[in-house]
Amino acid sequence: MEVGTWGFTVAGLVVGFIVGMTGVGGGSLMTPILLWFGINPATAVGTDLLYAAITKASGVWVHGRNKNIDWKITGWLALGSVPAAAIVLLYLKSLNAEPQAMGAVIKQALAAVLFLTAMAILFKKRLQALASRHAGDRYNLSPRTLNGLTVVTGVVLGVMVSLTSIGAGALGTVALFMLYPFLATRRLVGTEIAHAVPLTLVAGMGHASMGNMDWSLLGHLLLGSLPGIYLGSHLSGRVSDDVLRPLLAVMLLLIGYKLAF
Template identity: 80%
Template sequence: MDVGNFGFVVAGLIVGFVVGMTGVGGGSLMTPILLWFGINPATAVGTDLLYAAITKSGGVWVHKKNDNIDWKITGWLTLGSVPAVAVTLWFLSHLHADAQAMNAVIKQALGVVLLLTAMAILFKKQLLAFAQKHAGDHYSLSDRNLNGLTVVTGVVLGVMVALTSIGAGALGTVALFLLYPFLPTRRLVGTEIAHAVPLTLVAGLGHASMGNMDWHLLGFLLMGSLPGIYIGSHLTGRIPDGVLRPCLAVMLVAIGYKLAF
């Protein structure tokens, strides 16, 4: 294994460790790291999408075993996200002939979504408190409107994830908390992960069909991330969440600002 490939293993280990400790930061860290390594933006996004699909599949198995998934909500999200992924990939395929234009669109979108993700991580507690405080207000949604908003949320997540590989984690979880404040946290997290797997898989395969995939790179990332997730999950709580989340958010703001502006 040469030095470059070893660097990808280390990158996978670091990202897996952060994800294991905090539950967030997978795509929002991995894609910028791949750009830092000089990987083409489109290839970085496509590779990270399949990386996310594989790593989150294990999470689905665990959450399903513990009955932490609301399949109805997952279905409404998928109803919006998968068609949105298809349309976004169609759009990117028309830019594919002009690699410079496609990479410019992806980098700009990456910057914006990273900034939104940083805000979601930094203000997560305040957003959740707001959602729970107003959950019983008179303007609470009917089932029909709630299902419609869930589909719209899926559409937004689908576009963001297909463009950038980021958004299904932190932003998806916050959106679900705002829509379903009475649902237990463990079921919201499990539902978000269950939705993220088909979303990232379809988007990843779509990018792969356009040649935006490096299979060897994917293998090295998984080689590092799987033990990283295992170690990080066993160290959860050792470093205060109030320290980890602001540090992660500040880093994402810096990266997002550089990419967007």
């Protein structure tokens, strides 16, 4: 679909507004929107990855100042996610000479991750309640096992994010809560954001090295998203979370279905 540069700025504004209100939905909405606009799948993913790295970097600064980041957990996650991202990028590089094959892989992976993200958003409260209820029994893992599971979680997130630019937000937050049910919510969110920045930056630069980047598009998305996030953040809480989350989940399910079929 042909669209003027204003269309991308409006898209950034809308996505930024939703992220500001709900805290999720960045990559899971932005990448499908870019595909709808006719952007090549690989370019959409690469551009969205750097878009995410830039927009979340300010969040790291704020959360870091407020001591809302557990740097140890961030390190264990990155130990799994960054090497996994590098391996995925090498795989995509092998498909670089076949744009259609790369586009097909990215679209199918995108559909699968959108379905998972929708489920995570829809059942977030139930999963959190389950983790809290059993925090003292079967979740009583040894430090070594917990560190190992955190690295494995990082690997899964690294693969998903590098292929689709989606997963670090909703899925990452739910996974961390399941592993660390006693971690305060503000530190959980801060830790997830701190991990997302290096992951999306590495994956984004990897895609950029393959030519999967549109710098002009990135600028127009940021032009809309920064005020959008500001406005959405100020309206956060005025619309019930019980209304927003199901609507967002249904939207992601419909997008995922359209991509898969």
